[in-house]
């Protein structure tokens with residue numbers, strides 16, 4: 418842990434946009450790997466898009482998911498409980514807003530970022546978005562609230578079948594950030610390169626498939642809008658739930674026998690869950 422103590426000391430010199438990665442790297446180098454370094458929270462489960470490479474595009478799957486979740490918006494008390502659980506373990510790694518919903522459909526996203534920032538001063542707060550609702554003013558509010566990075570995936574550039582074939586919003590934002598480079602440090606634009614088949618729920622042409630030989634989510638926690646801790650970012654239907662943060666502290670869920678056994682098996686590249694088998698085989 419001496420490496421982490423050193424990191425804590427020198428952390429202020431790193432730009433906030435790279436803190437999460439550097440911290441994760443330090444943890445991995447230190448050899449203490451069975452801990453969560455990334456927590457993804459779905460404060461809203463709906464999305465304004467229906468991209469063909471996302472299970473949200475399948476009406477049947479989407480209806481099944483939404484009815485299983487009950488409310489599409491995470492209750493404020495539940496969100497505060499998650500942050501409180503993280504605070505209680507002095508969590509200092511990545512807190513991401515995302516999963517399968519579009520975070521900017523959450524009208525209180527700025528307040529949620531501010532709350533997380535106060536409770537988790539050393540965490541890297543990241544928002545994953547399609548960018549449709551990210552205006553320069555909203556970005557400025559998020560930065561003031563304490564966000565570290567907004568990752569905007571441009572779904573228009575490689576998805577001609579998108580219901581919104583042009584991306585005027587992203588162009589406006591890009592232009593604004595060119596004129597305000599300090600604000601631009603908080604935004605990363607992602608194009609779509611390789612795509613996951615989402616545990617077999619969507620069909621991806623072979624040349625665009627992301628081929629995995631190992632699980633990339635051994636240190637990640639994914640919490641859906643109902644508070645379920647699910648298998649990973651591909652588990653759209655919550656097929657594998659390890660607990661619910663409404664009922665148990667997050668650290669207790671992380672250390673539960675079933676969750677630990679799954680991580681151990683995946684670290685040895687043993688995959689028995691059907692969505693994992695489909696994920697790994699591409």
Ligand code: SF4
Pocket residue numbers: 616631632633634648649650651652688692693694696697
């Ligand atoms: S191998 Fe399984 S747990 Fe890992 S990313 Fe794929 S579906 Fe998720």
